[in-house]
Amino acid sequence: MLDPRHAQDTIAAIATPPGDGGVGIIRISGPRARDIARALFRPANAAFTDFKPYRLHYGHVVDANGADLDDVLCACMPGPNSYTGEDVVELNCHGGRAVLGAVLQEALNRGARLAERGEFTYRAFMNGRMDLSQAEAVAEMIHAPTKAAMHLAQVKLSGLLGRKIADLRARLEGLRAQLAVAVDFPDEELECLSPEELIRTVEAVRGEIAALLRAVDRTRAWREGALAVLAGRVNAGKSSLMNALLGRNRAIVTDQPGTTRDYLEETLNLDGLSIRLADTAGIRATDDAVEAAGLTMGRELMDRADLVLVLMDGTVPVDDDTLDAARRTGPDKGLAVLNKADLDGFDEANGAPLAALGFETVAVSAKTGAGLDTLAARIRERILKDAGQPDPDELAPNARQAAVLAEADRELDDLAADADAGIPYDLLSVRLETACDVLSGITGEIAANDVLNTIFDSFCIGK
Known part of the structure; x- marks a missing residue:
């Protein structure tokens, strides 16, 4: 410590x-x-x-x-x-x-x-x-999974986030000063801050906080990478597809069902986007305790995933277990992949039940590579559907900073409600002080030792 x-x-x-x-x-x-x-x-x-x-x-x-x-x-x-x-x-x-x-x-x-x-x-x-936001950016630079993540960290390392927070605090401190005048000189004929003007200024600050919080979600995949999970029946070709996407033999591929008993995870870079690709155990009824535990882990991964690739053997009609997995996932988070397009018995109509559920379907052959470029492009596009390409100068707070911003926003929301209800200015000033102190936790002017230790414990020894 x-x-x-x-x-x-x-x-x-x-x-x-x-x-x-x-x-x-x-x-x-x-x-x-x-x-x-x-x-x-x-x-x-x-x-x-x-x-x-x-x-x-x-x-x-x-x-x-x-x-x-x-x-x-x-x-x-x-x-x-x-x-x-x-x-x-x-x-x-x-x-x-x-x-x-x-x-x-x-x-x-x-x-x-x-x-x-x-x-x-x-x-x-x-x-x-x-400041503390720059110190955190050092760790983010070291761990950046892609060039885009590196640029997002560089923006904070330059001190831009610290300056933004300082500006927001200065505006709130200005309000505190005006409230203090009204409280200290109640009988003087001074032009005091009206409740309406106070609320307008507070809402303007909240708007800028909201923009920072939106950037957290929009850039998360770029900053942290994304999780894509392969799910489907045994022998549908999940391990073969994983190897094909990675360009090397990472997963064991055999004709024997149940070869993958828990899950494998590897990193895939799709045009600058880092994706953790997980191959889960094949879905089927089993009395094997180890395989059953692997299936449970697979379901948990599917729940956490940014995208689930529901894999089907395109030479046979889709089975009930795959349909259940698709319903659990839903078309918003799922992409249907119809494999084995190189075989004579392949029929795109076998994927119709998932299409009826609203799933987009991509036909591929993990063996020959047919359709893999299309699949890779769709994986990237689906994960980035609400993100787009990050702005080179975009401010993207990390999870800790986002939690601090959300706490400050809640305090300011309560402040605006109190002002609208006619709460006395001296009490409103207390809320302003609290919001300023909360924001200072981002740059470190006020930071508890346990917070500092948590942050710096994530660094390597030599940094």
Whole structure:
């Protein structure tokens, strides 16, 4: 757990992903960062006297006995103009796990402690280098599943959301000031804020909050990816279709029913949209406890899915179990897929019962690939039917920020109702203060430690 009492510790961590790579970075931040770097670093240039800010210096990292551990490039970034706002040193090493582990251990031996999750970004927030919405955007950038999600995170990382929230708060604070005048000088002939004007201003702020909340739903698929579930009878070709869409053999395909006993999930990128494609257990009556549990998991996935691909064997009439699954899903969230279009017995009329339920139907052959491009395009279009392409400058709050905005909106809704009912201005001012405090939770001016720990615990160690 991040503790402000340890803010003066010098911290260190591996700042690059685990595994082997060409380059790996050890990041050190805090008051002793440069001293630790001087103890670790032996310059290759005999004329070197000390680190020059924002320059790369070539040399070697040595252990306590002076033995070389690795040849590195070392950069020193003095505070406050660094990522954390403190003195920061980064050692660019070879990317092997053993190398990075040895160099990190030497930094710890010289007085640093291992950073906690998100502690570098936490310090940037605490030192005023970024607000809380920007800190969250750092994590969103790291985990962005697509280029579109990356752009949405970049907009918030630029500080645009923080500035928007500051503007909304300033307008509400302006109302508070006018209410205070009316309360403090009731007998003065001053032009006071009328209840009607107060309500108009509050509703204007609520309108902008509503626009931000609409963007949450509209961009969710771009930010988080979407879930598409393959459902249907055993041997309808779900696993074959999954492999065909992925372009590789991920699911086991056999003629034996019940091969998929729980579910498989893989990520599919459809023209910039990240989709989690799940292959569920084939629908059928079974006495096998494991398979029955898999069927239950499949139904739960269908309930959570953004789109359910109801797969049918196009060579036989649709069965009752598939019809039940289709009715459970409904045509708004379901897309009928008639498979095995390459076989002689294939007949599109076999999908008519689902068409009668309102389902759109796409005919494909998982074996030959016929119809797969059409299916992929329809999957993408159906998931994005209410979203469209995101605006490059669109503000899209995350789930936590959306919850804060919704809470502020409820407070303002109550405020407008109270003003309309003639509630005294001093009581209305309390509601305005509450709404401002709630909004400040987005940028972090007012944020409980448990909220901060929840946010920064989602980061990796080196960020």
